[in-house]
Ligand SMILES: Nc1ncnc2c1ncn2[C@@H]1O[C@H](COP(=O)(O)OP(=O)(O)OP(=O)(O)O)[C@@H](O)[C@H]1O
């Protein structure tokens with residue numbers, strides 16, 4: 828990915844507030860293909876990076892790029908953007924979604940999410956979690972819907988925290 832350090836800082840400042848965020852990580856899209864996972868602790872970043880790398884070796888993770896240490900205790904790494912459900916985990920996320928989508932689009936999304944949850948086993952996700960555990964030793968137990976993405980028609984974890 829050809830993007831300069833100060834350019835990345837500019838994008839973070841510009842997009843931070845509107846970017847999807849979980850408990851540990853804020854995800855900032857940088858280009859069409861690449862994004863930045865940003866953490867408040869070096870250890871958390873390193874752990875996530877290492878797990879993602881191991882899963883990538885067995886074809887079960889998005890591509891991975893450089894680690895980036897930023898000022899103000901921000902630690903990140905570059906990762907490939909894959910398709911995932913827009914995060915509507917909290918009321919805040921839901922309201923943000925509604926800034927650019929209609930209520931009926933929100934309802935449709937909720938239906939899709941429900942379908943995903945209902946066919947969790949059918950889609951082979953239990954098998955994927957088991958494979959990851961057997962081959963890397965990492966138990967992907969935080970397997971909620973917003974921690975999965977789809978790459979080349981295949982479900983893969985996107986959260987390695
Ligand atoms: N590779 C990716 N491609 C596209 N979107 C992503 C990717 N990684 C993360 N995201 C988005 O950013 C959100 C937060 O990332 P992530 O799940 O890694 O953070 P977290 O803080 O560990 O979450 P949790 O609350 O589940 O612990 C994801 O739910 C997803 O919407």
Ligand SMILES: [Mg+2]
Nearest residue numbers: 849973974986
């Ligand atoms: Mg998550």
